Amino acid sequence: MKVALIICTYQRPIPIVTLLHSVKKQTRQPDRIIIVDGSLDNASELTLQKENFQDVSYYRVNAEQRGLTKQRNYGIDKVNDAIDIVCFLDDDTVLEPMYFEALIDTYKVHPEALGVGGYIINEINWKKVDTSFKPTIHQFLYDGYVRSDGSRFVLRKKLGLDADRQPGFLPTFSHGRSVSFLPPSGKTYQVEQFMGGVASYRLSALRSQRFSEYFEGYGLYEDADFTLRLSKKGALYVNTNAQLHHYHDPDGRPNKFSYGKMVIRNGWYIWRVRYPNPKWIARIKWNATAALLTLIRFTNVLTKNKKIRTEAFTEASGRVAGWFSLLVNKPKIKDE
Structure with a gap:
């Protein structure tokens, strides 16, 4: 199988170089590496030039093409038809040496797979x-x-609001458990959603379905939207042997108020992508859970240090603003 790697980056010159060094150590090298840079300056470009990585195609996009989903679609357009599998990685990840080998093996074992997600190993103690x-x-x-x-x-x-489906599957009232709740068992699990920054797809799937540009800029939950739509067409998996580290670099992230607003509005959006007409009990539980999580974020104001208190209050306020905005201006679901 021919494999392309697309890395979308924004204002992170050092993390992307660290990632590329881990790519060079892979037991199975990607056949092509495409970097789509939406940075406001040329720091990443200059840093990459100094490192002189071979076989890397670098593209710096303008304001109209900037944003995670737009940059991903831009990168896909640069992939030629000889490629079979397209991998996406967040620019603040670092790979274990067998990451690509494990991903590709999954497509061989499960030839029906339209997508396979990787597995982050540095965030949870199991x-x-x-x-x-x-x-x-x-x-x-x-x-x-x-x-x-x-x-x-x-x-x-x-309160009876726990997720009632296994990790990687969205409950009828959303607010599920992500693939981070899958254990490091060495197994491959079928799912209906996985994280976009540690993802891979068949090129044929990416040709038939675009990343939704509803998720402008930072693109919170864009991965859930894309995989939930794709899972209606075919099988998706997470291979816990395709391992990497995620370091959540703070650069390039939105302010906390905008983030909190996205949590609610984008969360509502992906819920309705999966369940266009939820029952009333699901509607009640979605709102109850959203309210509970917002209240918990407000309580962090009382229990954390000054910086965290400010961030918690700002994010929680954004959640409230996002919640009330749904009363007058619900997002329109796009089928891209």
Whole structure:
């Protein structure tokens, strides 16, 4: 299989170089690397020139093409038809040496797969347990592994608002558990959504479906939108052997008010992509969960240091603004 790697970047010259060094150490090299840079300056371009990476195609886009989904679509247009699989990586990730090899093997084992996601290993501490293990309310057990459950999920359990589908599948009231709740078992799991910054797709799937440009700029939940739409056409998987690290570089992220507003509005959007006409109980639970998570974010103002207090209040205020905006201006679902 011929493999292309597309890296969309914005204001992160150092992380993208770190990522490319990890790509050079792969047991299976991509056949082509495309960098789509939406930065406001040329720092990334100059840094890449100094490193002199071979076989890297660099494109710096203008304001009209800037934004995660626009940059991804731009990169796809630069891929020729000889490519079979297109991989996407966030610019602040670092790969384990067998990342691409494990991804490609998944397509061989599951030839029906339209997409395969990778697996982040540096964010969650899991523990393997035996079949007799009984988790507490503060723990999450899945497929023989246990991890701590965050305070948000603990409270949701107590209120009957916990996700009622397995990780990687969206409940009827949304607010599900992401693929980060899949354990490091070495298995491949079928899902209906995975993270866009550690993703791969068949080129044929990308030719038939575009990334929605509704998700302007930072593009929160664009990956959920794309994979939920694609899963209606065919199978998606996450291979826990395709491992990498994600370091969440702070540069290039939106302000907290805008982020909070996106959490609500974009969250509503992807919920309706999956469930266009939810039942009333699902509507009640979506709003109840959104309200609960906003309230929890407000309580962080009382419990964290000064910087975190400010960020928590600003983000929570953005969530409230996003919530009320749905009353007068709901997003229009685009089928791209």
